[in-house]
Amino acid sequence: MHYGLDIGGTKIALAIFDDELQCRDRWQLATPVDDYEAFLTTVCGQIALADERCRDLASEQAQAEEHEQEQQQAMASVGIALPGVIQTDGTVLSSNVPCLNRRRVAEDLGARLGRKVATGNDCRCFTLSEALLGAGRDKRHVVGVILGTGLGGGLCIDGRLFNGANCLAGEFGHQGLAASVLLDHGLPLYDCGCGLRGCAENYVSGTGLGRLYRHFGGEADTYQWLAAYREGEASARRAFDAYMDALGSVLAGQILALDPDIFVFGGGLSQVPEIMEALPVATQKHLFAGVSLPEFRVAEFGAASGVRGAALLGRNQLLNESLLLNESRISKSNGPNSQASDAVNPPSKRSIANGSS
Known part of the structure; x- marks a missing residue:
């Protein structure tokens, strides 16, 4: 089994997946945001609960198949999606869960859980989830875009998540x-929580759209903006035009830098039909003649x-460790002059199903 946890600013979502990445169980609970010790205790408690539920699932399956349950289950992998930048040493920065900042979450949880x-x-x-299993599964170059409280995304090339030298690939919101x-x-140039001014996130996120609405005379937030826009309110229309122009410019920049086959959108604003329908024209406006748009x-x-992408991270860490262990065993059995080489027997991108650069 493989556990995926998605840590949000208000809730933790946890799901249990089988080896085929089919969801077997899922639940959520409130996120402890200010107390790191409480956060660690909560996550460890939920992993213990997931272990218990896995044992129940195994018992049910054994009874259905009318054979004895194996006495010892393999330890499930654990993958966690965190808000913020995760540096190469595992330190979390700029998270909207304050207690995680400057902490090495994976290391601390691993020590308590006794597993990677x-x-x-x-x-x-x-x-990663959408590139391997979702809307981008048949594409080589996939850019994910989250239009939610903030703005960010990621890049997958040939089924492998590209992180970059400092794990910053996808931070185009800044x-x-x-x-x-x-x-x-x-x-105006809005100040950003990252310390810079004029970051795209302050205009293109859900929070940014509400900010634009108020700039043009609206008196409510993003939720009220949509109703006002559909009623034809002038300030809501102006906010929409500015928002689409800003989002189009951001996506055009990613096209010129990354040249993806497809953009896959998530977050609350991706569920607004008017935004998705206007995106191609808004993006094309910021590209020179002859440039073709990717899919949206x-x-x-x-x-x-x-949670599915987090589970993939955990699963692939387990697979990679098994691969290295097998290579070590082969090397030892064949003697000191033997080398295991990917050039001789290269793994397929889909069989490993991620890796990262």
């Missing part, structure tokens, strides 16, 4: 918004992509 824990950025986990968009719509698709797994 794989962690990844939540947007990258979303991208790229500066195009000057042409700011000028055309008379928008909404995530197949929706909100479940985070």
Whole structure:
């Protein structure tokens, strides 16, 4: 079995997947956001609960198949999707769960659980899930985009998650918004929580859309904006035009930098039909003549992509460790001059089903 946990600013979602990545059970609970000790205790408690539920599932299956249950179950893998930047040494930065900042979550949880824990950025986990199993599964170059409270995403190439030298690949929410968009719509430079000014996230996220609505005279947040827009309110229409122009410029920048086959969208705003329908035209506006657009698709797994991607991280860590162990055993059995080489017998990208760069 493989456990996937998606840590959010308000709730923790946990799911149990079998070896075919089919969900066998899932639940959620509140996130302890200010107390790191409480966070660790909560997560460890939920892993223990998942172990118990796995034993129950195994018992039910054994009874259905009318044979004895194996006395010892293999230890399930654990993968966790975290908000924020996860540095190469495992330290979490810029998380909207305050108690996680400057902590090595995977190391601390692994020590308590007595098993390896794989962690990844939540947007990258979303991208991995959709690239391997969802809307992007038949594409080589997949960019995931989360249009939620914040803005971020990830890149998968040939089924492998690309993290970059400092695990920053996909943090395009903190790229500066195009000057042409700011000028055309008379928008100010908003300060960002990251310490920069004018970050795209402050205009293109759900929070940013509410900010734009208020800038143009609206008196409510993003939720009220949609109703006002559909009723034809002028300030809501102006906010929509500015939002689409900003989002189009961000996506055009990713096309010119990464040239993906497909964008896969998640987050609450991806569920607004008017936004998704306007995206191609809004993006093409910021590209020079002759540039073809990639596909634009909404995530197949929706909100479940985070836990599924986290489970993939955990599963693939387990697979990679098994591969290294087998190579070591082969090397020892063949003598000191023998080498196991991927060039001789390269693993397929889908059989390993992720890896990261």
